[in-house]
Amino acid sequence: MANIIIKNEDYKYVFSPYVEPVARVAPGEEVIIYTEDAFKSRIKTSEDIPSKALAAVKFLNPQTGPVYIEGAAPGDTLKIEIIEIELTRDYAVSCFLKNFGGLTIEGLTGEKVWIWKLVDNKKSLYNEEIKIKIPVRPFFGTFGVAPELEAISTMAPGPFGGNMDVPDIAPGNTVFLPVYNEGALFYIGDCHAAQGEGELGGVACEITAKTTLKFDVIKGKKISWPRIESKDRIMAVGSARPMEDAARIAYAELIAWLVEDYEFTIEGAYQLLTQVGGLYVGNMVDTSYSLVASVHKKYLRRVEI
Amino acid sequence: MANIIIKNEDYKYVFSPYVEPVARVAPGEEVIIYTEDAFKSRIKTSEDIPSKALAAVKFLNPQTGPVYIEGAAPGDTLKIEIIEIELTRDYAVSCFLKNFGGLTIEGLTGEKVWIWKLVDNKKSLYNEEIKIKIPVRPFFGTFGVAPELEAISTMAPGPFGGNMDVPDIAPGNTVFLPVYNEGALFYIGDCHAAQGEGELGGVACEITAKTTLKFDVIKGKKISWPRIESKDRIMAVGSARPMEDAARIAYAELIAWLVEDYEFTIEGAYQLLTQVGGLYVGNMVDTSYSLVASVHKKYLRRVEI
Amino acid sequence: MANIIIKNEDYKYVFSPYVEPVARVAPGEEVIIYTEDAFKSRIKTSEDIPSKALAAVKFLNPQTGPVYIEGAAPGDTLKIEIIEIELTRDYAVSCFLKNFGGLTIEGLTGEKVWIWKLVDNKKSLYNEEIKIKIPVRPFFGTFGVAPELEAISTMAPGPFGGNMDVPDIAPGNTVFLPVYNEGALFYIGDCHAAQGEGELGGVACEITAKTTLKFDVIKGKKISWPRIESKDRIMAVGSARPMEDAARIAYAELIAWLVEDYEFTIEGAYQLLTQVGGLYVGNMVDTSYSLVASVHKKYLRRVEI
């Protein structure tokens, strides 16, 4: 049972250390946070024209936060368990925006809204135009902490997390982020009801949400880039341009993890990941691209033969 | 039962239209082909030093071929079913080479051989140094046809296939390649007993092999980049630098496939793949990087609600 | 004669709208500003070891500012004439830092300090180890305004200017920057006594300086990226990764300039720059790369034949 509910409508458009926290939470408590969608719910129907609906808008991707986590200090690691994501609307919105998206083929880069209805008791999404049903797999596109000195646009991913658009920021998984400021200053938003790897068109199934998180602080533990743990796998996220640099960052961080916590040498970890590492694209559309390197935990066990 | 056995030791180091075929096969016949490993088996033990073992070698990645497929002509598509891969050695070889691989961290880019023994009745690979056991998942790193006018190094992937290092070129799957020349002129080699996504260190579990393939020709069907079909998914491979261009190519080819064979508009395919597409890295180490875009076939079925 | 002297030692490490101006100046006034070098003068001799000299340092590239320019408001353009740069030390410092620089060849990426003495009445630089004399060509590596909502590291270049490392930010030239905040909030630092195109090793001839500037505000004039005008040429600076995106930005901004001020159509400007545009690399080592597109003014004159 969560004690704290954060439903703050003073949305933020930079991951910033220069604003007051909207809430303070203690490690171990369950916290419920409400989030807006990436367009602040300004796009609602397939008749909407994005450039008009967003005409008065200066910034996209509103974030709830920052949340101050008691005890977190620079040089620590913030651990966040994503306990649950509840979608708080009966439809998700995607769209094609002008001159945006992974492909800019003529005719693809015009404007168009796609409405995906939640069906099957919110277990599936359905689009009437293409008549396709896909499963709901909710996650947070944006999830991060304030950088040390910088204030960075909520359109951007980075070492601090941010707009990674990585589908493994999902219920049941635990995310680890570097702490740069007292209280960590956590931001969250941009829930996606579904999203393919790469977020090809630039806009996933955007939706409002209510999530339950549990924060913890690992004192004195320093990581360089976001890490994720699922039941089966450990993962690291790298964000950069060109995309190969994101891949290098992700794998280098995963090697560091194997060395720190799983008794590998750098060389041994490098060799193992060469043979069994996973590497998928989270986004290929944001200001930096995010890739996820991973390894199944069963390949980390030593076997004597 | 395969009628034709190709065990030609006149290995090739370019995908070339300028050499004589080593065999001619008819569509529909099963064909057995033997392949060398990427180092032509010159590296054998963990005591070997790659730069010495390869000192006299001018070219790497020997290919068997070209195989002439009767009836294939420019503008057709070559369809290849990979029926079986049998590993013909009791160990696979990986190594770190000087100034090669996805990461060039000091101390990682020195030389070192890693021997992975085949164990569990060739179902697993085991390395004694890190004491880790991983599953055998054989596939061909290099798999392609001759380009039209060019002769391209067997280190390179491209529209013609080639050194893609994509783990889905595997038994049970069917590969589609564009045909540029009479007879298609098919080349194969570089079997990997296992490889992670990205082939991080640059060298997978390299091994000799014997494979059974069945070729077919789709007359008058023109594709632009390699396509793969598995039981569950359809996939397209893009190869380019920087990596984001490979991603764009792969998804654009997959959109084309959805439009041609699954009754999608370009826009509908683009939207669907935005929400459920898969995108993983095959290699991040070759002369071009190869990415695989895919979609589960169950998301291609129309549903009325 | 400059009326205002800014010699503020409260150096800044982000281009930020969240701090108080160190001075307020009126358009048209000449202003003298003192700047530190990129290492805050912590490296002084060829015996210094950069990693030790900088061990206690959290941030590099200290900037003087922000300077509030009266009358500047969001949507305006800030015009800065660089009247003079006086070098305030008798030597400049370059160095090789660990894992930094355009090339990371073994043996090049170790640490080493290079001292360049000012000789010939501060007209030349001389290094005793390689015994080479080169001309002093002073310019500011870092030169920018605060972004609208973000606070960005002074290691980074961007639409706001910043750490572009572009040798044309030099005496005699005029720089134009977009204004995002009331007062523009101008920052300056990182003087280079000389620097090649690309700033190959990552560290130019770094030096302290005293400069004379004159600010003006072009009301209601909106530009997207930094522009520079010299006696002969007009130029635009693009900063991005990969480098080709910086090139595209720079040329697109230059096309915009030709359309706005020189009576070209977009098509005509695009064609002209294809035949006579200049495109050099400012830096290939910073968090984004900066390229400069330019055209000689004599090619902008209409001729009847």
Add this chain to the structure above:
Amino acid sequence: MANIIIKNEDYKYVFSPYVEPVARVAPGEEVIIYTEDAFKSRIKTSEDIPSKALAAVKFLNPQTGPVYIEGAAPGDTLKIEIIEIELTRDYAVSCFLKNFGGLTIEGLTGEKVWIWKLVDNKKSLYNEEIKIKIPVRPFFGTFGVAPELEAISTMAPGPFGGNMDVPDIAPGNTVFLPVYNEGALFYIGDCHAAQGEGELGGVACEITAKTTLKFDVIKGKKISWPRIESKDRIMAVGSARPMEDAARIAYAELIAWLVEDYEFTIEGAYQLLTQVGGLYVGNMVDTSYSLVASVHKKYLRRVEI
């Protein structure tokens, strides 16, 4: 007085070691070579529509060659003095092609032919639509030798030279290329009457030409990438994607040159080029981008102070 005239109309579309030479020349002889333009003169007036004029065309960029240079053998360097370029038409052709060029802004990537007339006794080019006159500065966009085993499209630049589109392949300059085959097998074409750095729109002022060259062979001298010497500067050309890799290659090759011929250590060369190197973009539109790193010869002289 040139003894040999090569006016062969059997144009080539790959840099290939698999075809017969069109001529054999001895080192030291002056040779006159005629070349076609990149479109084989199929585009002639501003009324032409490129996609129609080129509809029947499979390959672009016809080359004259290969020319066999007596005595050249693998591992040597081919030295080519460009003595003169005579333009053999009274107009040059540029155009916008669909989905081609450095910028793909809507409305810029449609089709359009631009005719540049030669005026002022072939010293200038004039376009009637924009009414601008620019100087004739002829050079060869494509200039290379056959690779060792590969046959590469004449649209591509590489270590062998090729379609670099580098304005310093010009009269008065000397070009050095690696030799991979007996006789070197030299190819030339794609003369440009003028071209800006980057060749922004993708098509320069394309023209037919007659050139006078003198070949020489430097026995046993091995270089890795093309080098150019002008009266004042030495230069190296790197070609790759993304663009930063082309920059790294170019500077690394230039460092090698300083070490081999000018008594620098690698470190000293690296430092010097950091402070006085030049780095411009040749092309940002071909299959690989080409950058030119250079240094003025006066900065290579040792000075005692």
